Amino acid sequence: MTSAVHHHAAPRGFLRTHVFSVDHKVIGRQYLDLALVAVVTGMVLSWLMRLHLAWPETPIPGLGKLSPNGAAGGVITPEYYLSLMTMHGTIMVFFVLTTAPFAGFGNYFLPIQIGAEDMAFPRINMMSFWVTLVAFLVLISAFFVSDGPALSGWTAYAPLSAVGKDAGPGQGTGQTLWAVSIALFCVAQLLGSLNFIVTTLDLRAKGMSLARMPLSTWAWFITAVIGLIAFAVLMPACILLLLDRLAGTSFFIPAGLVISDRLQPHSGGSPLLWQHLFWFFGHPEVYIAILPGFGIISHVLPAFARKPLLGPRVFIVCLIAIAFLSYTVWGHHMFLSGMNPFSATLFSVPTLIITIPATIVTLLWIGTVYGAKLRLATPALFCLGFISVFVSGGISGFFLAQPSIDTYLHGTYFVVGHFHFVMGVAAMFGIFAGIYFWFPKMFGRMMSETLGKWHFWLTFIGVYGVFMPMHFIGLAGNVRRYAAFTDDYLKPLVPVHKFMTIAALLTGAAQLIFLFNLIRSRIRGARATDNPWQATTLEWSTASPPPFDNFGGRPPVVARGPQEYGASGAAGGDGGSDDYVMQAAPDR
Amino acid sequence: MGKLFAVVVAIIALVSAAIFALHIWWLPPDISAHGVRIDRQLSETMVSSGILFVLAQLALALFVWQASGTTRGIKTFPGGATPMVVLALVLVGAEILVLTFVGSKVWASIYQTPPDPNSLQIEVQAEQFAFYFRYAGADGKFGAMHPELMNDANENFFGLDPANDSTARDDIVVGSLTIPVNHPILLQLHAKDVNHAFYVPELRIQQDFVPGMVIPLHFTATKTGKYEIVCTQLCGLGHYNMRAYVEVLPQDQFDQWLKVKAAQQ
Numbered sequence: 001m002t003s004a005v006h007h008h009a010a011p012r013g014f015l016r017t018h019v020f021s022v023d024h025k026v027i028g029r030q031y032l033d034l035a036l037v038a039v040v041t042g043m044v045l046s047w048l049m050r051l052h053l054a055w056p057e058t059p060i061p062g063l064g065k066l067s068p069n070g071a072a073g074g075v076i077t078p079e080y081y082l083s084l085m086t087m088h089g090t091i092m093v094f095f096v097l098t099t100a101p102f103a104g105f106g107n108y109f110l111p112i113q114i115g116a117e118d119m120a121f122p123r124i125n126m127m128s129f130w131v132t133l134v135a136f137l138v139l140i141s142a143f144f145v146s147d148g149p150a151l152s153g154w155t156a157y158a159p160l161s162a163v164g165k166d167a168g169p170g171q172g173t174g175q176t177l178w179a180v181s182i183a184l185f186c187v188a189q190l191l192g193s194l195n196f197i198v199t200t201l202d203l204r205a206k207g208m209s210l211a212r213m214p215l216s217t218w219a220w221f222i223t224a225v226i227g228l229i230a231f232a233v234l235m236p237a238c239i240l241l242l243l244d245r246l247a248g249t250s251f252f253i254p255a256g257l258v259i260s261d262r263l264q265p266h267s268g269g270s271p272l273l274w275q276h277l278f279w280f281f282g283h284p285e286v287y288i289a290i291l292p293g294f295g296i297i298s299h300v301l302p303a304f305a306r307k308p309l310l311g312p313r314v315f316i317v318c319l320i321a322i323a324f325l326s327y328t329v330w331g332h333h334m335f336l337s338g339m340n341p342f343s344a345t346l347f348s349v350p351t352l353i354i355t356i357p358a359t360i361v362t363l364l365w366i367g368t369v370y371g372a373k374l375r376l377a378t379p380a381l382f383c384l385g386f387i388s389v390f391v392s393g394g395i396s397g398f399f400l401a402q403p404s405i406d407t408y409l410h411g412t413y414f415v416v417g418h419f420h421f422v423m424g425v426a427a428m429f430g431i432f433a434g435i436y437f438w439f440p441k442m443f444g445r446m447m448s449e450t451l452g453k454w455h456f457w458l459t460f461i462g463v464y465g466v467f468m469p470m471h472f473i474g475l476a477g478n479v480r481r482y483a484a485f486t487d488d489y490l491k492p493l494v495p496v497h498k499f500m501t502i503a504a505l506l507t508g509a510a511q512l513i514f515l516f517n518l519i520r521s522r523i524r525g526a527r528a529t530d531n532p533w534q535a536t537t538l539e540w541s542t543a544s545p546p547p548f549d550n551f552g553g554r555p556p557v558v559a560r561g562p563q564e565y566g567a568s569g570a571a572g573g574d575g576g577s578d579d580y581v582m583q584a585a586p587d588r
Numbered sequence: 589m590g591k592l593f594a595v596v597v598a599i600i601a602l603v604s605a606a607i608f609a610l611h612i613w614w615l616p617p618d619i620s621a622h623g624v625r626i627d628r629q630l631s632e633t634m635v636s637s638g639i640l641f642v643l644a645q646l647a648l649a650l651f652v653w654q655a656s657g658t659t660r661g662i663k664t665f666p667g668g669a670t671p672m673v674v675l676a677l678v679l680v681g682a683e684i685l686v687l688t689f690v691g692s693k694v695w696a697s698i699y700q701t702p703p704d705p706n707s708l709q710i711e712v713q714a715e716q717f718a719f720y721f722r723y724a725g726a727d728g729k730f731g732a733m734h735p736e737l738m739n740d741a742n743e744n745f746f747g748l749d750p751a752n753d754s755t756a757r758d759d760i761v762v763g764s765l766t767i768p769v770n771h772p773i774l775l776q777l778h779a780k781d782v783n784h785a786f787y788v789p790e791l792r793i794q795q796d797f798v799p800g801m802v803i804p805l806h807f808t809a810t811k812t813g814k815y816e817i818v819c820t821q822l823c824g825l826g827h828y829n830m831r832a833y834v835e836v837l838p839q840d841q842f843d844q845w846l847k848v849k850a851a852q853q
Contacts, residue, residue: 079825254800256735311669341699371663411820477789482828
């Protein structure tokens with residue numbers, strides 16, 4: 001099984017240990033720290049957007065000084081609103097939802113869970129983090145260029161994104177920085193995905209057969225396979241976009257465009273080509289964001305239910321089915337794009353079919369809760385919350401998968417509510433479950449349960465207050481990506497927007513509890529034992545935090561599956577401390 | 589804590605379902621010939637997926653309620669994973685089959701059927717941040733469009749060349765859409781600069797404009813009145829303000845309106 005064993009010496013010096021480290025644990029933490037900075041940035045941007053939508057004329061204190069061009073006197077201009085929206089979406093999708101659950105937790109825990117000392121290619125691993133960081137800095141730098149960040153949304157539809165500054169403020173340097181940033185991000189993710197795949201296939205400890213791999217590792221592995229294909233399409237697409245912008249090519253720009261009364265010097269390109277390339281990446285990206293969450297929930301929930309996940313093999317088959325189907329559904333983003341309407345049915349059917357494995361997985365989680373002996377610590381609460389919000393977000397997919405209903409709902413807040421629940425909030429709940437679960441392992445200290453529970457309840461109720469009403473107003477035809485609602489039929493919906501804004505601010509404030517808990521527990525949290533949750537997988541067989549080579553020079557030998565809880569354990573499920581058997585425990 | 593979770597989840601599920609069921613926020617009244625089928629499809633989806641939504645949330649709530657604070661040993665779900673797989677395949681599979689077969693018929697009736705040959709044809713030009721509409725005039729022919737002649741300052745939104753093109757001379761170009769009631773309409777969508785979209789919630793129709801493409805869109809309005817056309821494809825800073833009106837008139841009033849407009853050319 002262990003066809004390659006990876007060794008490298010412990011680093012010396014501060015820089016090599018904590019900054020330019022090749023240790024997968026340090027790199028995983030760096031990814032998580034980056035995601036934390038990114039999520040705070042993205043959340044603040046969303047507050048500004050929500051404040052503006054609810055009270056468009058009211059100045060936001062201090063904003064005028066921070067952004068004299070975009071928000072003179074603290075009042076956000078329509079173009080600045082779109083820039084905030086573009087940056088919010090880009091930061092959240094790429095630098096939070098891809099970075100934290102996949103690159104962050106995956107880097108830290110995948111090697112430990114399979115009993116390896118490190119990733120297969122530690123230097124490439126370090127490079128992928130630093131390229132991601134550069135990509136983030138390039139993206140953020142757009143706030144400091146004269147005409148501001150891009151305003152064409154996280155999807156950057158051409159030709160708006162391709163024709164340059166004639167198309168409006170932000171479409172000059174800001175859009176170029178966006179494309180450079182995303183191309184760099186793709187490079188980093190390709191390196192990371194390759195590393196995950198090789199590590200999983202080549203560096204498993206003795207006895208760690210594929211069937212014994214923890215479900216979280218399975219999810220990271222499958223996500224890496226999806227990422228290897230998806231980012232390999234987006235990266236060249238971004239390069240083509242840059243060529244259109246900077247080198248005068250016309251991949252995405254047709255002939256005869258007149259912008260600001262100027263005939264554009266392009267011919268022969270296709271705006272739909274960009275949409276096809278983008279969504280060929282973009283829909284699998286949804287699963288890149290959520291599948292690690294699937295894995296984390298399926299890994300964490302059994303530890304608190306004190307019983308194995310119902311049907312772990314069915315779960316893995318469903319993940320593989322989702323990965324495969326994720327490449328056949330991209331056109332459902334384009335039902336109304338002008339693509340041949342006959343192809344709408346072709347894309348609609350797999351979109352509906354992909355709900356079957358997703359439904360099975362959800363039922364497996366619910367079935368796991370049945371008859372459990374629930375220990376409701378904070379990680380478990382976030383697992384249960386994940387199931388609830390994933391159901392809420394998944395159900396609305398039934399509507400949008402049908403072209404005939406999409407005809408009405410496309411471009412409304414119904415879509416915004418749908419994807420925020422299913423890939424935003426659900427993925428965030430997966431991240432939170434992961435942080436509360438693995439924090440003791442990563443830092444050797446426990447997080448405060450009291451603060452954790454406050455954080456959970458306020459967040460859980462808060463997100464329903466923010467995103468459920470979006471479905472209601474979407475049904476009423478409330479269009480998205482509007483900087484203000486000046487249309488006659490939209491004005492009666494503004495009170496709902498005010499409600500959502502207040503809910504968003506309160507939910508955001510609840511995240512301060514989390515931040516406080518995170519920082520305080522790092523310094524003053526109670527000392528954690530090696531296995532505080534009485535879990536079974538290899539990360540709990542080593543010290544908290546793990547030593548540099550993960551297992552202190554004694555590579556584990558795996559004798560059993562990853563979820564021997566309850567009845568299948570030593571004492572037959574009496575709920576005591578001996579109701580589980582660890583993967584590394586010697587064979588009976 | 590588990591019982592509290594169960595109660596909160598149940599309340600969230602039931603209140604959300606009630607708001608949908610009571611139509612507190614709902615689609616505006618339909619004014620199109622095809623819309624009734626979309627509305628029916630949407631209602632059927634709402635009922636079937638609403639039931640799945642409530643059942644899944646309540647099952648989660650019930651199991652969490654039972655599993656918290658219990659002193660009994662653990663229990664495996666009766667039958668293991670098999671009933672979950674069967675349930676998903678049967679319930680969701682049936683829903684998918686119904687939705688696909690019924691839904692694709694509705695879609696086909698709007699987007700895959702040819703327009704009525706007697707349709708009134710109107711050209712639409714979308715640009716940052718306005719819609720313009722063009723009627724063929726007395727000769728029934730549209731003048732050719734020349735991008736190099738498109739100029740907002742001269743109000744030549746369609747790039748017409750009336751000096752050299754006799755078919756362009758009587759074309760009627762206006763900033764709002766006026767159509768006769770109960771008469772099939774065929775719009776030809778052109779985009780001058782970037783992507784835009786044509787969305788009239790009451791007409792139950794939405795379609796992107798794409799530069800370099802002419803996209804046909806046909807429908808019949810069944811109620812008179814004035815409704816807003818809004819852009820739903822992000823097109824730049826003025827996107828939120830990009831709108832026009834569609835006025836649906838009785839046939840005689842429409843004929844009169846067209847006559848007056850033709851005389852103004």
